[in-house]
Amino acid sequence: MRLLLAIPLALAVIPVPRLDDVPGQSRPGPIFEGAALVRPEGYHAWPIVGASLGLSYAETPQGSGPGSFHRVYVNPSSYEAFGRTGTFPDGTIFVLELYAAHEKAAPAKAGYFEGPRVGLEASVKDRRRFPSGWGYFGFENGARATATAFPEERCHSCHLAHAARDSVFVQFYPTLRDR
Amino acid sequence: MRLLLAIPLALAVIPVPRLDDVPGQSRPGPIFEGAALVRPEGYHAWPIVGASLGLSYAETPQGSGPGSFHRVYVNPSSYEAFGRTGTFPDGTIFVLELYAAHEKAAPAKAGYFEGPRVGLEASVKDRRRFPSGWGYFGFENGARATATAFPEERCHSCHLAHAARDSVFVQFYPTLRDR
Numbered sequence: 001m002r003l004l005l006a007i008p009l010a011l012a013v014i015p016v017p018r019l020d021d022v023p024g025q026s027r028p029g030p031i032f033e034g035a036a037l038v039r040p041e042g043y044h045a046w047p048i049v050g051a052s053l054g055l056s057y058a059e060t061p062q063g064s065g066p067g068s069f070h071r072v073y074v075n076p077s078s079y080e081a082f083g084r085t086g087t088f089p090d091g092t093i094f095v096l097e098l099y100a101a102h103e104k105a106a107p108a109k110a111g112y113f114e115g116p117r118v119g120l121e122a123s124v125k126d127r128r129r130f131p132s133g134w135g136y137f138g139f140e141n142g143a144r145a146t147a148t149a150f151p152e153e154r155c156h157s158c159h160l161a162h163a164a165r166d167s168v169f170v171q172f173y174p175t176l177r178d179r
Numbered sequence: 180m181r182l183l184l185a186i187p188l189a190l191a192v193i194p195v196p197r198l199d200d201v202p203g204q205s206r207p208g209p210i211f212e213g214a215a216l217v218r219p220e221g222y223h224a225w226p227i228v229g230a231s232l233g234l235s236y237a238e239t240p241q242g243s244g245p246g247s248f249h250r251v252y253v254n255p256s257s258y259e260a261f262g263r264t265g266t267f268p269d270g271t272i273f274v275l276e277l278y279a280a281h282e283k284a285a286p287a288k289a290g291y292f293e294g295p296r297v298g299l300e301a302s303v304k305d306r307r308r309f310p311s312g313w314g315y316f317g318f319e320n321g322a323r324a325t326a327t328a329f330p331e332e333r334c335h336s337c338h339l340a341h342a343a344r345d346s347v348f349v350q351f352y353p354t355l356r357d358r
Contacts, residue, residue, distance in 0.1 A: 044354050045258065047223055051230035051248060053280075054290030067290050069230060079224065099353060101232075107341040111233030111246050113351040162286040172292040174278060175223050 029075050030093040030124045036146035037137045040122055043095045046073040050173030053101060053112060069099040069114050072173065083179050088166055092125040098141075117141060123155075125166075132156045134167050208254050209272040209303045215325035216316045219301055222274045225252040229352030232280060232291060248278040248293050251352060262358050267345050271304040277320075296320060302334075304345075311335045313346050 031038040054067020074082075078092035098119030101112040120139040127133050134156055135149035156167065164171040171177060210217040233246020253261075257271035277298030280291040299318040306312050313335055314328035338346040349355045 045226050045255065047225070048227050048230075048250070050293055051227075051250060052290060052292040053232045053245075053248075055287045055292060056289040066232075069232075071227070071230060076224065105350065107337055108234045108351075110235040111231060113231040113234060114229055114353050117353065117357075158286055171284065172287075174293050174296065178296075 028077070029091050030122075030126070032129075033146055035129075036148050037122060037124060037135070038146050039120070039139050039142065039144065040093060040095050043073045043075075046076055046095070047079045047175065048073050049079075049094075049175040050169075052172060055172070066101045066103075066112055068118055069101055069112070071097045071099070071114075073097070082176060086165075088125050088168065090126050090128070094123045094168070096121040096123075122147075132160065132167070134159065207256070208270050209301075209305070211308075212325055214308075215327050216301060216303060216314070217325050218299070218318050218321065218323065219272060219274050222252045222254075225255055225274070226258045226354065227252050228258075228273075228354040229348075231351060234351070245280045245282075245291055247297055248280055248291070250276045250278070250293075252276070261355060265344075267304050267347065269305050269307070273302045273347070275300040275302075301326075311339065311346070313338065 028042075030040070049072050050070075051072075052070045054065075055070060056067060073095040075091075075093050078088055081087070081089050081092075096119070097117055098121075099114035100116050100118050102115035103112050104110065105113070118141055120142045122137045122139070124130075124135050124137070125133055126135065129135060130149065132152055136155035136159075137147040137149055138144075139147050159167040159169070163169045164177075168176070207221075209219070228251050229249075230251075231249045233244075234249060235246060252274040254270075254272050257267055260266070260268050260271075275298070276296055277300075278293035279295050279297050281294035282291050283289065284292070297320055299321045301316045301318070303309075303314050303316070304312055305314065308314060309328065311331055315334035315338075316326040316328055317323075318326050335346065338348070342348045343350040343356075347355070
């Protein structure tokens with residue numbers, strides 16, 4: 001009888017795969033070491049919310065090229081929560097990858113595709129950590145294992161002023177904009 | 180004792196969430212009705228393998244604009260299998276979404292982001308259905324609920340000649356190219 005009682009207890013601790021438990025994604029959301037965000041991993045399996053080319057906030061053009069591709073990913077459970085509630089929960093992490101724009105490799109005769117990666121950044125919503133609700137981080141294209149948040153005025157003031165929803169540029173991201 | 184034996188059997192049929200069982204993704208891979216592929220759904224939660232702008236295979240430029248953004252998604256279990264084996268299993272489905280390129284919405288001063296969606300296509304690997312191994316499908320930007328495969332010469336001959344691996348343009352897709 002004691003054995004029979006023990007079996008339901010054992011069942012209760014069988015790990016059930018979570019939405020975020022996808023291969024290669026050992027860290028399903030933001031991981032902090034003190035004030036530093038650990039470089040995100042496994043996000044290639046996450047949904048992207050938008051892609052863009054050469055978006056620049058500078059008043060003056062930056063060279064004559066097309067600029068870089070941006071890919072913006074979001075952790076799966078926050079993607080799901082946004083679809084259900086229209087808001088981003090604490091623990092949301094967006095990952096921004098930048099890729100050089102390469103062009104005209106056969107059979108393409110025109111246009112741009114993603115060459116080597118040239119940047120890796122992230123933003124995290126955590127209202128306990130960040131007065132504005134969001135922290136922004138740069139990983140020097142993956143060279144940094146951890147990063148502390150940029151000063152508020154470097155990123156958040158513009159996000160707050162121009163981003164369509166909760167400091168996120170939903171207006172540029174069809175996957176969120178059209179939900 | 181019979182009860183004790185029954186419990187392991189019951190455990191064996193507890194449904195364990197599969198990799199493809201993510202919210203909004205009721206169809207985790209290609210679904211056929213006869214020879215017709217059912218319009219894929221839920222793929223916004225799938226990994227993308229690449230994004231590009233204005234890639235064109237036409238010898239002559241198509242107008243003066245930047246062309247369209249392409250996003251290419253792959254079903255999660257085939258993404259995982261490719262990472263493990265370097266090949267695409269039967270049942271692999273790539274979804275291609277095309278988005279109009281919009282530009283210069285505040286706060287951006289330059290560059291292009293994804294405007295409205297303007298196309299929805301798919302390719303499926305199934306060596307029993309398709310002599311070449313792959314079928315290619317167009318859904319008229321989602322207006323078609325099902326689609327039959329294009330003739331071989333329309334898509335596959337070029338994929339076969341130019342795509343880097345197994346008729347897939349891995350060379351344009353960093354998520355696969357760099358694995």
